[in-house]
Amino acid sequence: MEQKTASEISPDGAVGNDLKEKVYYTNKFYVGFLIAILSLLLLNNILVLFQSGALLSLLPIVFQSVVLIFLFTKHKWTIIAVRTWALIILIGGLAKFVGTSLRLVDFYFFESVTSLEEISIGSTIFMLLSIIVGSTYFFFAKRHIKTERNTLNV
Secondary structure, three states, X not given: OOOOOHHHEOOOOOEHHHEEEEEXXXXXXXXXXXXXXXXXXHHHHHHHHHHHOOHHHHHHHHHHHHHHHHHHHOOOOHHHHHHHHHHHHHHHXXXXXXXXXXXXXXXXXXXXXXXXXXXXXXXXXXXXXXXXXXXXXXHHHHHHEEEEEEEOOO
């Protein structure tokens, strides 16, 4: 029998490659809704790419595709990918909220902005949904996406 060095032994006693991580979901609705949202956003970005030719839309296409692949394959980094995606969505919604708020303050108090045409009901709803979806998926990812470490007996 070979002697294992201290660097080959993990903290939980697994040796070398004998450690395997298993990802499972505790709430199928959470994951199903996440897959639906990511799929719709992915389709939207693909349409934007083909209609306008904006190569910048390749960035969300690649990232959303990676998150979807991780969800379907139950990759060990699924929770990191989901939380990163949710944080980006949350920060985008909050940035839009701050920008809209500053525009409203400028319009009502300083009157340097002459119209509020750029602030529509649709963009406001999208901003609020971004904040709600981003915060929901960021904060509940640890509760609904679990990683279990198994040791394989060789």
